[in-house]
Amino acid sequence: MSLRYALLALLTSGPMTGYEISRRFQSSVGHVWHAPDSQIYPELRKMEAEGLVEAETVAEPRGEKRFYHPTDSGLAAFRAWMDSPLRYALDRDPAHLRAAYFEWADPAAARRSLLDHIDRFEDLRVQWQEQIDQIDDGSSPVLARRLEGKDADERRRVSGYKRFAYEGLLARADAEIAWAQRGLGLIDELS
Amino acid sequence: MSLRYALLALLTSGPMTGYEISRRFQSSVGHVWHAPDSQIYPELRKMEAEGLVEAETVAEPRGEKRFYHPTDSGLAAFRAWMDSPLRYALDRDPAHLRAAYFEWADPAAARRSLLDHIDRFEDLRVQWQEQIDQIDDGSSPVLARRLEGKDADERRRVSGYKRFAYEGLLARADAEIAWAQRGLGLIDELS
DNA sequence: CGGACCATGTAAGCGGTTACATGATTCT
DNA sequence: AGAATCATGTAACCGCTTACATGGTCCG
Structure with missing residues (x-):
């Protein structure tokens, strides 16, 4: 919706x-x-x-x-x-679902899952960082059009919120990567 | 699936x-x-x-x-x-979608969105922390049954992975709360 | 001339949501 | 006696995925 x-x-x-x-x-x-x-x-x-x-x-x-x-x-x-109030999607997280039952996976496969997780979020991290860089240097065509004819205050607001959203995604990516890396250590420790 | x-x-x-x-x-x-x-x-x-x-x-x-x-x-x-390789859901995040366009919201409504976000993840945080506590003190009936008749090594593995999954969720909740709190500051600063 | 990009979809199917429905049993 | 919990779903709908389809135009 x-x-x-x-x-x-x-x-x-x-x-x-x-x-x-x-x-x-x-x-x-x-x-x-x-x-x-x-x-x-x-x-x-x-x-x-x-x-x-x-x-x-x-x-x-x-x-x-x-x-x-x-x-x-x-x-x-x-x-x-x-x-209006936000409608959140209900929790459905295949990576954490799987991680919770890693004792059923081959250790090599468990490691692969976590490495994929790291790859995925490193890729996303790069994309999101690019977006932030484009916000900062004004090279995003959509944002540039959006800022046309706006005063400095409004520009700060518009760019600020876009940046804020991407910073949140970036922080999430970092957390996911850190988590998966801890998991790799855990697998070594437990198997 | x-x-x-x-x-x-x-x-x-x-x-x-x-x-x-x-x-x-x-x-x-x-x-x-x-x-x-x-x-x-x-x-x-x-x-x-x-x-x-x-x-x-x-x-x-x-x-x-x-x-x-x-x-x-x-x-x-x-x-x-x-x-098997994990299948990730494509990104669909109403909270970040909305935050990126907060300049279109009433500042009070934007604040409310972020406060709801904080509430939501604080609630989840409590639930997840309870799960971790139950893992640690053995009071989860599902886990207790799962551990029956297993040796110490296997118990450590089974509990360890459950705990690991919930720790990831907890870290995510913390990141979301921190993000939303930064957002509250940003709204004050920009409006 | 051929490949990338422009331009715009249709169709089948499924996983998931929401609302609703029913009756037995156990607890207070 | 009434409430909570046990116990098990059905039906309609919809958002989304996946696969497929078609033809034009610009550039080298």
């Missing part, structure tokens, strides 16, 4: 075609709310049908393009969601 | 009736893989149909009870899962 809010969040940075949405989604808000194209396009249509977004057709050198933007009611829905 | 492995994990501690499974699930493996009764009972039937678990009917003072236990093929499936 948050997909539409993720899409609205993206569209508050400016009008975009469906394709731009799908690409920019991956490189920005998709880091906190993943969605494949096969979900994005149908959801956009539903949102259009419900009047949350609108497409404006603009003539282009060849063909024409449809630029989506949030409607007033879309912005209102987004703000209402921002002010 | 991990539900069945969570159920098998639970059943490796000893035979149980459906009802015992559903209760004990909540208080043990359910902490890392949540599932409601409405999912557990049908899944058990499917697993029975596929020969992963078997129920033994035992006469009781009044009526009779069906005690489920994993079959050899169930244990093999569980071990195979333990040794």
Whole structure:
């Protein structure tokens, strides 16, 4: 149910075609709310049908393009969601589930699970750090558009919250890596 | 797809009736893989149909009870899962999604989101700490049954991995709380 | 001319959520 | 007698995954 809010969040940075949405989604808000194209396009249509977004057709050198933007009611829905209580997903964590029963795994396989865990979060860590660097040096196109025509205070707010979100992810990655590394030691100790 | 492995994990501690499974699930493996009764009972039937678990009917003072236990093929499936690569869920994190766009929220609502986040993880922290305490003082019935008839080395392994899993969750809770608290400061600073 | 990128999806299926439903037994 | 716990689900729905599909355009 948050997909539409993720899409609205993206569209508050400016009008975009469906394709731009799908690409920019991956490189920005998709880091906190993943969605494949096969979900994005149908959801956009539903949102259009419900009047949350609108497409404006603009003539282009060849063909024409449809630029989506949030409607007033879309912005209102987004703000209402921002002010509503959060709905958390229930805990479902395959890595910790498995770790709790490592006595049933081959020690080598248990080690592999933890090494995969470390790899995964190191990869994510790099991606998230890149996002933070882009926020800091202004090289994110979505954010740059979002900051256009804003005063210094608003810019600080907008960038500050993006940075804050990614810092949280980074801290999580560090915690996961540290945990998995402790686990490697534990396996050696116990097997 | 991990539900069945969570159920098998639970059943490796000893035979149980459906009802015992559903209760004990909540208080043990359910902490890392949540599932409601409405999912557990049908899944058990499917697993029975596929020969992963078997129920033994035992006469009781009044009526009779069906005690489920994993079959050899169930244990093999569980071990195979333990040794297979993990499948991670894609990132979908409503709290971080929202935090990244706090400039669209009323500052009071943003604060409330973060305070809810802190509450949630403090509650979870308490639950997880209780689990760790129960592991340490032997007061977890599921774990106690699991340790029956095992030698000291095996006991250390079984308890050690359970503890390790919960420690990871605890560290995560701490990180989430610290993050949200930083966020409260940030909101004050920026608004 | 061929490969990367632009552009936009459909369809089947499943895992999970939510709401609802029922009746027996044990405890106070 | 009434509440809590035992005991076991069904049904509708939906968000999401996976696999597949198609054709245009730009660049080297």
